[in-house]
Amino acid sequence: MKLDAAIVGIGNSSFGRGLPDSQLRLAATAFKNAIVDAGLQRHDVDGLSIHLGSPIGVDYDRVAEAFGLEIRYVNQSWLHGRFVTNALQHAALAVCAGLADVVACVTAISFTRERGFLGGPGDVEGNREEGGTHGEAPPYGLTAPAGGAAIAMQRYMHVFKATSEQLAAVPITLRQHAMLNPRAIMKEPLTLQAHQNARMVVDPLRLYDCSLISDGAVVVLVARGDRAKNMRQKPIRIAGMQGIRSGRDEFIFAPRGLGINQQSGRAPAPRIVDQEVFASAGVERSDVQGFFTYDAFSPLVLFALERFGYCGAGEAASWVQGGRIALGGQLPVNTSGGLLSEAHVGGWNSICEMVRQLRGTAGPSQIADAAVLQWGTAWGDSVILTAGADRL
Amino acid sequence: MSSLNRPRPRIGPDNAPFWEGCRCHSLMLPTCAECGKAHLPPGPVCPFCFSDRIAWHRATGHGRVSTWTIVHKAWFPAFRDDIPYNVVQIELDEGPRLTSSLVGLSGRKPEIGQRVEVVFDDVDDTLTLHRFRILA
Numbered sequence: 001m002k003l004d005a006a007i008v009g010i011g012n013s014s015f016g017r018g019l020p021d022s023q024l025r026l027a028a029t030a031f032k033n034a035i036v037d038a039g040l041q042r043h044d045v046d047g048l049s050i051h052l053g054s055p056i057g058v059d060y061d062r063v064a065e066a067f068g069l070e071i072r073y074v075n076q077s078w079l080h081g082r083f084v085t086n087a088l089q090h091a092a093l094a095v096c097a098g099l100a101d102v103v104a105c106v107t108a109i110s111f112t113r114e115r116g117f118l119g120g121p122g123d124v125e126g127n128r129e130e131g132g133t134h135g136e137a138p139p140y141g142l143t144a145p146a147g148g149a150a151i152a153m154q155r156y157m158h159v160f161k162a163t164s165e166q167l168a169a170v171p172i173t174l175r176q177h178a179m180l181n182p183r184a185i186m187k188e189p190l191t192l193q194a195h196q197n198a199r200m201v202v203d204p205l206r207l208y209d210c211s212l213i214s215d216g217a218v219v220v221l222v223a224r225g226d227r228a229k230n231m232r233q234k235p236i237r238i239a240g241m242q243g244i245r246s247g248r249d250e251f252i253f254a255p256r257g258l259g260i261n262q263q264s265g266r267a268p269a270p271r272i273v274d275q276e277v278f279a280s281a282g283v284e285r286s287d288v289q290g291f292f293t294y295d296a297f298s299p300l301v302l303f304a305l306e307r308f309g310y311c312g313a314g315e316a317a318s319w320v321q322g323g324r325i326a327l328g329g330q331l332p333v334n335t336s337g338g339l340l341s342e343a344h345v346g347g348w349n350s351i352c353e354m355v356r357q358l359r360g361t362a363g364p365s366q367i368a369d370a371a372v373l374q375w376g377t378a379w380g381d382s383v384i385l386t387a388g389a390d391r392l
Numbered sequence: 393m394s395s396l397n398r399p400r401p402r403i404g405p406d407n408a409p410f411w412e413g414c415r416c417h418s419l420m421l422p423t424c425a426e427c428g429k430a431h432l433p434p435g436p437v438c439p440f441c442f443s444d445r446i447a448w449h450r451a452t453g454h455g456r457v458s459t460w461t462i463v464h465k466a467w468f469p470a471f472r473d474d475i476p477y478n479v480v481q482i483e484l485d486e487g488p489r490l491t492s493s494l495v496g497l498s499g500r501k502p503e504i505g506q507r508v509e510v511v512f513d514d515v516d517d518t519l520t521l522h523r524f525r526i527l528a
Contacts, residue, residue, distance in 0.1 A: 120467040131434035138399030155459035
């Protein structure tokens with residue numbers, strides 16, 4: 001099956017903390033904005049791909065029922081941020097296979113109302129026989145995804161002599177990006193001193209190394225390439241993909257082989273299969289003009305950059321210094337502010353930003369002549385988006 | 393503080409012998425009867441050779457700190473009075489790693505590579521947690 005899919009519409013709700021709206025209302029706002037953006041009608045949408053279901057998000061059947069949709073394809077994953085890429089990939093695969101004409105990727109989140117799921121006694125995800133999938137060990141008081149990012153960064157800092165001051169470049173840069181973005185929640189400048197003086201949450205992660213606990217919704221519409229050509233917006237091509245990585249040498253929040261949980265502790269040399277997204281998209285890494293990633297915790301940005309070979313193992317903490325990942329730098333990262341400073345909409349806020357960049361409508365954050373952008377995560381999955389409508 | 397408020401391990405068919413071992417103050421490891429390798433977390437088959445023949449053997453209880461953190465946020469009410477407290481991963485001499493905590497740190501931070509030895513903390517009549525102490 002040939003990959004021939006495009007993003008044809010995007011929409012979002014307002015982003016904020018403690019929003020009074022239900023997740024379903026946030027989703028409805030984003031959905032309406034997305035179909036207007038795409039020039040479609042509600043009934044043109046016949047597939048749903050749901051990244052986060054109830055109770056943090058919304059379930060597919062309730063969305064279909066509440067919005068009066070007629071759905072013939074559904075994908076829904078369990079309550080983890082990690083399935084953001086997966087949800088977009090399933091939408092692309094479904095339209096290519098003819099299972100749906102237009103799939104709406106619907107992500108609506110209320111973290112502020114449902115924050116009990118993010119660690120502590122209400123965290124059912126951590127209560128597995130083997131502990132949680134981010135390393136949670138509730139009997140020892142380790143809970144929440146932040147704990148997994150902390151134990152990985154602690155070892156990374158030991159092995160590669162990286163520092164918290166170096167790590168601060170990630171949230172500081174993304175805050176600079178957020179300050180150009182009227183949708184962003186965080187608009188105050190962040191200094192190195194403020195980062196270092198902020199309270200420690202779970203060592204070595206300080207407050208600003210942890211993403212926002214926020215509310216908001218994003219809808220991304222995906223259609224097959226031949227349909228996308230005739231729609232309102234310039235289609236943004238899903239040019240290449242690679243799937244989530246798993247196995248004993250993997251830990252969700254670490255580079256391969258770092259030595260967390262059962263990882264070998266021997267950083268393996270990157271293999272072609274680890275970075276197959278570039279070949280899948282028919283581009284070189286050097287063609288990529290901006291990198292977008294799931295920055296729930298600032299170390300994840302370092303790990304993702306290493307995953308995809310922008311620098312070598314252990315080099316990312318120094319590589320991100322000096323404005324390299326800022327707008328105008330060598331590889332701008334999360335140009336709308338990401339989960340650290342725009343909002344935590346499961347990464348979909350950054351996927352919307354990629355679409356705006358490739359349409360050339362990113363305003364003061366615009367990457368000049370943006371044509372090839374990469375979404376890639378610390379756990380190794382990726383999608384490359386291109387503005388190359390001629391290749392559809 | 394009552395131990396009843398503390399989160400307890402979820403115990404099922406695959407890991408019950410591990411926690412039963414802790415109750416008897418033995419750190420038990422599921423070990424493959426064919427290839428000889430121990431693994432964690434306890435699973436129904438050997439992750440290395442996929443054999444079904446798993447036997448439980450007592451570990452030496454020695455290992456090294458492979459990573460650590462100190463928790464400063466009161467996620468669990470039952471741990472509120474313990475903040476800040478440490479959580480570590482230990483690489484056992486047999487190879488597998490497990491998550492535990494260090495006793496006797498008295499305010500110092502753990503260090504990766506420190507040699508440690510298992511100790512047992514009898515939480516109540518039905519639960520004993522493994523912890524580790526730093527070897528001099």
